[in-house]
Amino acid sequence: MIWEDFASVDSLIHHLDPRVKIVLVFLFSVVVAVSTRFVVLVSALALGVCVTWLGRVPIKGLLRRLAPVNMLIIFLWFFLPFTVEGEPLFSVGPLVGTHEGVLYAARISIKSNVIMIMLIALVASTSILTLGHAMHELRVPKKIVHLFFFTYRYIHVIHREYLRLVNAMKVRGFRPGTNMHTYKTFAYLVGMILVRSSDRAQRVHNAMLCRGFRGNLYSLSEFSLKARDVISLILMLALILVLGVLEWTRIT
């Protein structure tokens, strides 16, 4: 479910134009993703932490959101040090961990966390609705924006239908276990949700046709760039540029 719990905080970051935030997150992520030098990655991490602090992102919530990403990364730490060739660093029984392997895993860990932190600080501080409109303003293809909006609108309806079905199962004494009956019931549940969603989509489309829909959705919100937005944009672009220069010119 979508809770938008960061979007209601009041901070400098929350008042930035959402278009500026999307552009910055995009550029920042690209630069960080292709960087390999630790000096760049650590600077990026510092920058991410600063923005998080400016955005008054609650630490607990932030860590909760980072947890799933790091679950995946833990697995990388199990394999990468032993599978990348290079200088031996340590050994666990017959397995030899390499210097290069550890560095590789460390790089991936920092990169993914930095990008996630920036994404949470900038994008999660915006309501879904505003994000959609900002995407529209940034000339993101109409179909993607529509898909985004409809997902947001109907995920709740589908979730409610799911809960209704689950309750209907519960009141008739269904208790999940490891058996054929459970698998079959869950398969029915998923199938039912799919069928209902498809029916719903048909009805929504009909309702739209009845109101003269011709393939255009209109946005009523307007954005305006303020001095604050321009300054933040320039400042952040400069910092991202510095990261890029550090990476490619290999200064110290």
Place this chain on the structure above:
Amino acid sequence: MDKNNLIINLEDISFSYPGSPPVLDRLSVELYQGDRMGLIGPNGSGKTTLFYIIMGLLKPSSGRIEIFGRPVKEEKDLRSLRQRIGFLFQDADDQLFSPTVLEDVAFGPLNLGKSQDEAKAISRRTLESLGLAGFEDRITYKLSGGEKRLVSLATVLAMEPEVLLLDEPGTGLDETTEKRTIEILKDLNVSFMLVSHNIDFLMETTDYIKCMTNGKIFVDDERIPHSHVHVHEHGRYAHKHGPV
């Protein structure tokens, strides 16, 4: 009645869903300007199907459809027609698809080619006329059932239709919201066809009621004696009530 005032004229319409017996069986119905027609009938009697056929969302297997004096045959005819007929869906979640109330109400007017400012003004006016002022920025999925129904009505009325098709507008509403809906419908200055299971709701909002069974519409004006359970003091002694 004057032929010029005939808004909806269906003749001998038949329709069946694949693999099922016909839902509509050579059905004929006429709606004139200013009519407020109620339609009552058991579940599955084809009331919603009838509305879908009028809106051109389903194609009848046979019969003739004439709306606003013109035969409806192709998709092209439907476009302009749908702008003049407002259809209120049974489930408000089908009707409200925009994130905010204002955007949803403005969707119709924008489709009609109104400018953003005009569409906003029309939407605000419509919401206000339904007592929904201040709802503009509410998130549609967070509205209560009754609010959703009223906002749905606003989305339809914002297109300034000449005739309304209302599919069970009173179902699932609490007493207060139902009363409010009845008042709103009574005050509307448009012709409409209203489907409902609730005879009291129909009696209050419509001028006449037709019945629908076995795929046909007919006037049921037979007077059936019936009794109500009622309670008052001295009720244990045999008594008569004055003419009602």
